[in-house]
Amino acid sequence: MLSEEFERIAAAAEREGVQMEFIHGKVVVKAVPDGDHDEIVRWLTKRCMQHRPDLWLYPERGLKIETYRKGNAKPDGTLAADGAFAGQGEWAHPDQVLMVVEVTSYDTDTDTDTRDRREKPRAYAQTGIPVYLLIDRDACETLVYSEPDPDSNTYASLLRRPFGKTVELPEPVGFSLDTEPLKNWVR
Template structure:
């Protein structure tokens, strides 16, 4: 853990107020490991990939729902705040919550890489650490630059102890508690 992680630069309540104001300007903010980040506005391919993941989830796990852009309190202390591209949880998990939810019912988070450096760093480095520290069982990263799907699972002692990479086009087994298989053939048609 770095010194900046030990000393958050703002209180969670202050971040939540700032993020709420930013949403009125169509800007999405995240606060992970003491760093404020702006989440890129998704492009059309990004949106299509999230639609595809949602469809796969609905077909294979109709008891669950992939919530887009659900604000989650992350890290062990809940001081971090992330807005995953998708959050898989039982239907009704966030009823009564405000903009930010505790992740206790979350089974998987999904991120699709964007083409800006800040979001890229968070998706590949910061978010796996934050989600593992939070205890989220599965993190699915759809990496458009590398043309691969990366599955992180088995959070132990604040890190994912298992990481598996699959090239676009190969079937991807998502471990329990998600328990489904993604046919990633369509991702090849959307790769740059």
């Protein structure tokens, strides 16, 4: 499928309340977030503003995430400088992105396990996004992927911490995150 075809189909689906992504040549449906998911994104946005007021955590920012297959994804959060996406269309180039954030959903029908834990780390590393923060509500842990190696489609570093522990978000993000509040938004 060509990127242009996907964009047309995704736009139509979104009018019907369905979000789609195109990752590694596959069209996938993204689960609609629940209230706790939204609270996590709100909480993280506030933390980012406190530590890095020069940046903004853009929710659901469409990104062109693959250099080879022209894939598209809408991470739950995309950390970049204020105004980084001005003048860009629905699917922006990720060259100014410092971190992407995904919060796992409880919807097994959409295969979020495979996407968030396997496919997206590979796609984000391939694109060269410096930090991928995965907030895993099933495992009650945060995973911080950093040091992308686009040639091998992997991140060289993975830091895994249970909710309640402090996690370091490496440069270019550069601040610590106390994950204790995340315990309030899991089943």
